Amino acid sequence: MAVKAEAIGDDRRAVPSLLLSHRARRRQRIAAGLGSGALFAVTSLSLFAVLFIFYFIARDALPFFKLEGVREFFASTRWYPSAEKPEFGALAMFVGSGLVTLGAIVVAVPLGISAAVCLSDVIPFSLRQWVKPVIEVLAAIPSVAYGFFALVVFAPLLQQRGGHLLAATVWIVGLPVAALGIVVLSDIATDRLDDKRRSAARWAIMAFLGAGALAGLVIAGKALGALHIASGTNALNVSIILGIMALPTVVSVSEDALQAVGRELREGSYALGATRAETIVKTVLPAASSGILAAIILGIMRAIGETMVVWMASGNAAQIPHPIVNFLEPVRTLTATIAGDMGEADQVTGSARYHVLFAMALCLLAFSFLCNFVSEWIIRRARKKVGG
Amino acid sequence: MNWLKTIAVMTLVVGLGGGVAVGKDAKKIVVDGSTTVGPIAKAFAEYYMGKNPDVNITVSESGSGNGAKSLINATCDVATMSRPMKNSEIKAAQDAGVLPIEHIVAMDGIVIVVHPSNPVANLTIEQIRDIYTGRIKSWKELGGPDQPIVMISRDTNSGTYETFETLVMNREKLSDRVEYVGSNGAIRQRVMSTEGAVGYVGLAFTEGVKALTVNDIEATPQTVTDKTYPIARPLYMYTNGRPKQGTSLSGFVGLAGTPEGKKIVEATGFVPVK
Numbered sequence: 059m060a061v062k063a064e065a066i067g068d069d070r071r072a073v074p075s076l077l078l079s080h081r082a083r084r085r086q087r088i089a090a091g092l093g094s095g096a097l098f099a100v101t102s103l104s105l106f107a108v109l110f111i112f113y114f115i116a117r118d119a120l121p122f123f124k125l126e127g128v129r130e131f132f133a134s135t136r137w138y139p140s141a142e143k144p145e146f147g148a149l150a151m152f153v154g155s156g157l158v159t160l161g162a163i164v165v166a167v168p169l170g171i172s173a174a175v176c177l178s179d180v181i182p183f184s185l186r187q188w189v190k191p192v193i194e195v196l197a198a199i200p201s202v203a204y205g206f207f208a209l210v211v212f213a214p215l216l217q218q219r220g221g222h223l224l225a226a227t228v229w230i231v232g233l234p235v236a237a238l239g240i241v242v243l244s245d246i247a248t249d250r251l252d253d254k255r256r257s258a259a260r261w262a263i264m265a266f267l268g269a270g271a272l273a274g275l276v277i278a279g280k281a282l283g284a285l286h287i288a289s290g291t292n293a294l295n296v297s298i299i300l301g302i303m304a305l306p307t308v309v310s311v312s313e314d315a316l317q318a319v320g321r322e323l324r325e326g327s328y329a330l331g332a333t334r335a336e337t338i339v340k341t342v343l344p345a346a347s348s349g350i351l352a353a354i355i356l357g358i359m360r361a362i363g364e365t366m367v368v369w370m371a372s373g374n375a376a377q378i379p380h381p382i383v384n385f386l387e388p389v390r391t392l393t394a395t396i397a398g399d400m401g402e403a404d405q406v407t408g409s410a411r412y413h414v415l416f417a418m419a420l421c422l423l424a425f426s427f428l429c430n431f432v433s434e435w436i437i438r439r440a441r442k443k444v445g446g
Numbered sequence: 447m448n449w450l451k452t453i454a455v456m457t458l459v460v461g462l463g464g465g466v467a468v469g470k471d472a473k474k475i476v477v478d479g480s481t482t483v484g485p486i487a488k489a490f491a492e493y494y495m496g497k498n499p500d501v502n503i504t505v506s507e508s509g510s511g512n513g514a515k516s517l518i519n520a521t522c523d524v525a526t527m528s529r530p531m532k533n534s535e536i537k538a539a540q541d542a543g544v545l546p547i548e549h550i551v552a553m554d555g556i557v558i559v560v561h562p563s564n565p566v567a568n569l570t571i572e573q574i575r576d577i578y579t580g581r582i583k584s585w586k587e588l589g590g591p592d593q594p595i596v597m598i599s600r601d602t603n604s605g606t607y608e609t610f611e612t613l614v615m616n617r618e619k620l621s622d623r624v625e626y627v628g629s630n631g632a633i634r635q636r637v638m639s640t641e642g643a644v645g646y647v648g649l650a651f652t653e654g655v656k657a658l659t660v661n662d663i664e665a666t667p668q669t670v671t672d673k674t675y676p677i678a679r680p681l682y683m684y685t686n687g688r689p690k691q692g693t694s695l696s697g698f699v700g701l702a703g704t705p706e707g708k709k710i711v712e713a714t715g716f717v718p719v720k
Contacts, residue, residue, distance in 0.1 A: 214639035374626035
């Protein structure tokens with residue numbers, strides 16, 4: 059190489075060499091090394107931040123387990139941190155966090171996935187360009203605004219009209235679902251009959267099922283309408299608000315997953331004679347299922363980590379509802395307990411009351427790490443599947 | 447809510463460019479602590495800054511416990527507290543080289559409040575205790591409508607809670623069905639909008655809700671001062687050491703003893719000290 063360069067240099071003495079000198083090459087190599095080194099340092103900074111958070115939370119959490127043991131924390135529901143003989147049973151908080159997260163998912167997942175399907179496969183593209191940013195605005199509203207709404211508007215509303223609201227929800231959700239179910243069921247049931255009898259049989263089955271569904275809805279609506287909600291700051295209130303807050307995450311990520319399902323798959327499905335509904339249900343949704351699962355996990359993380367709304371509107375009663383799925387009772391979550399008890403927890407003397415909050419933080423952190431790994435794994439698996 | 451406020455105040459303090467000035471010439475006074483004493487501190491600050499435009503006073507409300515902590519960590523000059531400092535806090539302060547000095551700025555009664563539509567007008571201390579321990583579950587047992595009682599309490603971080611725990615609960619434990627909120631205003635908001643609710647607030651927070659008499663005694667400035675009202679307490683400001691005469695810190699804390707200061711305390715709904 060060097061010999062050749064010299065040879066060229068000898069031939070055209072007037073023209074400077076196009077090849078870099080040894081020194082310039084070294085300079086360039088050092089500069090490149092420095093640049094990528096700096097970028098690597100910046101990237102690892104965020105990695106170190108995560109490790110540091112983990113380390114410092116664990117450092118303050120472990121003394122609690124040393125002081126008070128593990129059993130009471132995970133198995134008892136008695137939470138009296140300020141009593142003379144303090145009790146630190148956090149089971150009610152674990153149940154509370156779990157309940158409101160479950161509730162949020164029940165609200166956000168059906169709505170979010172339907173909205174994502176609608177955005178990606180039903181409405182025209184130009185309209186989608188308008189609607190999606192509007193849904194994403196939901197993510198930009200500060201959580202304290204949601205909390206204020208939940209406390210000042212939604213909680214009194216639940217107390218005054220809670221029963222009617224629940225009844226109305228049952229009708230609004232139940233009617234279309236029942237109608238769709240009845241049409242599909244009667245179609246399947248009469249599939250093998252010949253054309254003449256088929257129409258009549260279908261109508262008969264539809265009328266029969268429809269009457270049953272209507273009766274069910276009326277009974278459920280009446281029962282719920284008579285319900286009186288004593289306290290509006292309860293698990294239901296928080297679940298709905300958290301569901302709305304998790305909605306943009308679920309919609310955005312699952313819509314991306316649906317978009318990633320290629321045009322070829324959809325066109326192939328249509329070419330085989332499938333309708334749009336069949337294409338969505340049998341082709342697009344299964345192909346995007348990993349992405350949608352990841353969206354749900356991200357939604358769960360959004361809901362379980364939320365603090366302001368639950369602190370303001372969940373009631374913060376450290377109890378397990380009776381029965382456990384009674385969403386109309388106030389609950390207390392891990393995040394709200396950390397936020398609410400931080401002030402009095404004695405950092406200076408390092409009491410158990412201080413360390414117990416870190417023990418809760420550690421549990422939350424461990425859970426979100428788990429969720430993160432699972433969603434990462436699902437997304438990776440999905441990429442492999444699509445790629446291969 | 448507390449940490450939000452703390453963060454907001456910290457940003458404000460840093461934004462003003464001074465960091466946190468503590469114990470020096472105190473042209474800047476940082477006040478932190480109880481949400482109950484907050485209105486007094488704010489009114490004092492407004493009045494004092496009006497008289498002395500070169501003094502800058504910031505008031506934040508993060509709870510009595512946080513106030514004590516801020517004083518110990520030297521991030522505030524004045525800790526407002528609705529309960530006396532605990533022995534553990536005084537010890538922690540001394541370990542950190544801080545000598546907390548107590549100034550009583552006003553008297554406060556804790557008022558038991560219910561929804562305006564509630565016919566119950568009086569409760570005894572024992573009845574209040576039975577409500578909050580969960581032994582009395584319905585207003586029917588107290589002569590009211592057949593409606594479950596929704597018990598609302600301040601968070602365990604607040605001085606109001608500790609006063610309630612000491613003066614009413616007699617160290618008995620609250621039921622696990624009790625709901626907790628972060629401020630006096632939030633209790634009023636919840637009680638105002640919830641028919642079955644009962645809560646307890648400072649004397650200045652009874653607007654829009656029905657205040658009950660306790661042991662047949664109404665919470666008035668008179669009954670709170672002469673301590674015939676059973677749930678009354680002094681409100682405090684704590685400083686690091688006795689402020690030197692003539693400094694703005696001494697002027698600010700000493701306002702409570704002046705006629706103007708007493709008028710301000712009255713205007714905020716509390717009872718001035720004699």
